[in-house]
Amino acid sequence: MARECEEPKYWRLVNAIMRQAILAIEEVMGTRGLNVVLREAGLERYIGSPPPDNLELGAHASEYAALNQAVLSFYGRAGKGMLRRIGRASFRYGVEEQAALMGLVGVGLKLMPQKTRARFILNQMAKALMDTNDDVCITVEQTEQGLVYSDYSCAVCYGQQTANPICHLLGGSVSEAVRWATGRDYQVREIACRAMGARACSFLVEGVG
Numbered sequence: 001m002a003r004e005c006e007e008p009k010y011w012r013l014v015n016a017i018m019r020q021a022i023l024a025i026e027e028v029m030g031t032r033g034l035n036v037v038l039r040e041a042g043l044e045r046y047i048g049s050p051p052p053d054n055l056e057l058g059a060h061a062s063e064y065a066a067l068n069q070a071v072l073s074f075y076g077r078a079g080k081g082m083l084r085r086i087g088r089a090s091f092r093y094g095v096e097e098q099a100a101l102m103g104l105v106g107v108g109l110k111l112m113p114q115k116t117r118a119r120f121i122l123n124q125m126a127k128a129l130m131d132t133n134d135d136v137c138i139t140v141e142q143t144e145q146g147l148v149y150s151d152y153s154c155a156v157c158y159g160q161q162t163a164n165p166i167c168h169l170l171g172g173s174v175s176e177a178v179r180w181a182t183g184r185d186y187q188v189r190e191i192a193c194r195a196m197g198a199r200a201c202s203f204l205v206e207g208v209g
């Protein structure tokens with residue numbers, strides 16, 4: 001993509017993104033589980049009242065990261081798998097609530113070859129996220145190993161420093177996007193993480209291309 005990605009500083013997410021994560025957490029953890037992690041993350045204001053389904057700026061990126069951390073500490077070692085499930089559900093809410101924005105209405109996916117479908121959905125996802133928020137910057141590139149989706153503005157790990165990649169939620173969304181478009185499960189691996197000092201959080205969709 002033509003746009004040069006710069007690291008966003010203090011920035012906020014659009015309401016729909018936080019809403020999708022919260023609905024997804026409720027689907028996976030139940031209402032009580034959701035309320036526990038909302039409290040833990042300092043997001044009591046969303047208990048019984050998720051953000052509206054609109055594109056206005058709402059929660060700060062650090063609050064999204066705090067929510068991710070709260071799910072991780074709730075589940076401990078099982079956190080990675082739960083966050084991937086939450087990421088998958090989050091993508092499905094995105095498609096349900098923002099299909100037009102994502103450019104998915106009336107698209108003849110079935111007419112496209114498999115690899116084109118995967119690239120199409122990741123490009124649409126990146127474009128929708130960037131069109132609705134000037135601080136978001138994402139690239140999708142073809143490599144020999146597969147497609148690489150890189151988010152220079154990943155909010156999952158905002159402000160975190162870790163020894164391992166931690167953006168399982170976003171990895172789950174990328175996996176679900178590719179499954180949604182192709183009907184197949186591809187291996188998705190986080191190959192770089194901002195929390196480990198990388199410029200972007202990068203996800204390799206293995207074997208596509």
Ligand SMILES: [Zn+2]
Nearest residue numbers: 154157167201
């Ligand atoms: Zn990240």
